[in-house]
Amino acid sequence: MSTQLEPEIWLRDYAILALRVNKSLTKSTGGTVLIYRGAAEWSAQVEDEAPRPPAELIEDCAHLLREMPFVGTRAAHLSGQLRAMRAMVGGADGARPPLEEYARQCLGVAATWQPETVFAVAHDQLDGALPAGGSLAARLHRWQQTYTLPPDRSDRLPELVHRAIAETRARTEAIVPLPADTAVECVLDPGPHRGHYQGGRRATLYICDSVPVNLADLLYVVAHEGFPGHIAESMLKEIHLVEGAGLPEHQVRFMISPSFVLSEGLGLHAQEIVFPGDEAQRWLTDNILSPLGICPDGSDFAAIHDARNVLWGAWGNAAFLAAEGRPDAEIVDYLTRWALVTDAEARWAVDFVRTPGMNVYVLGYYHGWRLLRPWLDHPERAARVRRLLTEPVLLTELDDDPDRQ
Structure with a gap:
């Protein structure tokens, strides 16, 4: 039985997870897939860490989705961000679903071939x-x-x-x-x-x-x-x-x-x-x-x-x-x-x-x-x-x- 996280703790974990996902996805390129202006100490913490294994990041995304403490528009926005992170981490090793499904998971739209x-x-x-x-x-x-x-x-x-x-x-x-x-x-x-x-x-x-x-x-x-x-x-x-x-x-x-x-x-x-x-x-x-x-x-x-x-x-x-x-x-x-x-x-x-x-x-x-x-x-x-x-x-x-x- 899970105990729902307090909103402040959830938001801290969400920010740190996003930083970890970004580090995992960009460690070999030096680029970024994250716009971050949150707490500097969280960014510094992740900077000092070794990259987390993809399986761990995927489970962390699933955990935060299960423990979502918000409702309505706020929950929908955050859920879309987490699903996108989970899909990107899962696809980073090349084991991606077909592009149309992958895009749906990341972008939330039916991005199809255009005639x-x-x-x-x-x-x-x-x-x-x-x-x-x-x-x-x-x-x-x-x-x-x-x-x-x-x-x-x-x-x-x-x-x-x-x-x-x-x-x-x-x-x-x-x-x-x-x-x-x-x-x-x-x-x-x-x-x-x-x-x-x-x-x-x-x-x-x-x-x-x-x-x-x-x-x-x-x-x-x-x-x-x-x-x-x-x-x-x-x-x-x-x-x-x-x-x-x-x-x-x-x-x-x-x-x-x-x-x-x-x-x-x-x-x-x-x-x-x-x-x-x-x-x-x-x-x-x-x-x-x-x-x-x-x-x-x-x-x-x-x-x-x-x-x-x-x-x-x-x-x-x-x-x-x-x-x-x-x-x-x-x-x-x-x-x-x-x-x-x-x-x-x-x-x-x-x-x-x-x-x-x-x-x-x-x-x-x-x-x-x-x-x-x-x-x-x-x-x-x-x-x-x-x-x-x-x-x-x-x-x-x-x-x-x-x-x-």
């Missing part, structure tokens, strides 16, 4: 949004090159990013109040674009400078990683949930989990939330492109970004192909055909979707975007955005989606 007819519709949308001349892939790549920051102006990139941060922040504040003392630093980095909230109203927006920067994507990237995307969500949930509601579990966020699906879905919708219609293109033209002498080519930025969001589904299909053991050349051909990426991008993507955990991770983008799209298309859209930024919304609340779990 190519979905991508064909997105291709038709791109066909109408891009300047004419050549294959669709060639036209998309030419569009990206048209709006590339000129090499002799590359020193201006931090300034341009800060302009975009200021604008996206101001527009986000029209939806939800933000702390006046928020400070966001822009750092150029060879890694992927990413937004990191350090706590204490301080954040860093890392912008990839190892490839040419497409300025037509500037607001798309900054809104996703910053406001109203990842930085805004992390900061506002710290304020509203940890500081305001006394829910310390929101300082411990396992990244490959149901909450991640919603975070990445919000990120892909972020630009359109604060720049509806053609507002992003008009702002970029007036404030970034024209001052740099970059002339418009008649393209429709909003339609292009919307179609490219759909094409994340092709990346998910590539993960299924990789899980089936298909050869690299076949996956490269698939991605260049349907995701419209370059050969070099496709070869990088193959390595990405063959990396354990990343095949699940990539599925979260398309399915997060897909799940949120009908839910945000609502008369109370602003209120729903505020909820995503300040509350632990559950996937089961997205009633418009027939595949919800």
Whole structure:
């Protein structure tokens, strides 16, 4: 007969378990699958430990699930995190279930193979949004090159990013109040674009400078990683949930989990939330492109970004192909055909979707975007955005989606 843990003890054990799971999963890579801003002594304790055996971590997950001292939304959120941790640890030795089931266990959604007819519709949308001349892939790549920051102006990139941060922040504040003392630093980095909230109203927006920067994507990237995307969500949930509601579990966020699906879905919708219609293109033209002498080519930025969001589904299909053991050349051909990426991008993507955990991770983008799209298309859209930024919304609340779990 079990004795239910006191909430404070349970939450301590949960935080320590999340740190141990992260250490077990990333001990050979030096990366992380955990966003942690909890007690420093717990982090130090786990840092000094040897990695725990997977079987022990799996049993610890099961124990905390059995001894859950909370109910309702709080219990559902924590249970989703624990199930994801358990699945990831169980799959770390290669003994994973089929990818669809593995993704369901980790992400809490029915992440299935998407029919190519979905991508064909997105291709038709791109066909109408891009300047004419050549294959669709060639036209998309030419569009990206048209709006590339000129090499002799590359020193201006931090300034341009800060302009975009200021604008996206101001527009986000029209939806939800933000702390006046928020400070966001822009750092150029060879890694992927990413937004990191350090706590204490301080954040860093890392912008990839190892490839040419497409300025037509500037607001798309900054809104996703910053406001109203990842930085805004992390900061506002710290304020509203940890500081305001006394829910310390929101300082411990396992990244490959149901909450991640919603975070990445919000990120892909972020630009359109604060720049509806053609507002992003008009702002970029007036404030970034024209001052740099970059002339418009008649393209429709909003339609292009919307179609490219759909094409994340092709990346998910590539993960299924990789899980089936298909050869690299076949996956490269698939991605260049349907995701419209370059050969070099496709070869990088193959390595990405063959990396354990990343095949699940990539599925979260398309399915997060897909799940949120009908839910945000609502008369109370602003209120729903505020909820995503300040509350632990559950996937089961997205009633418009027939595949919800």
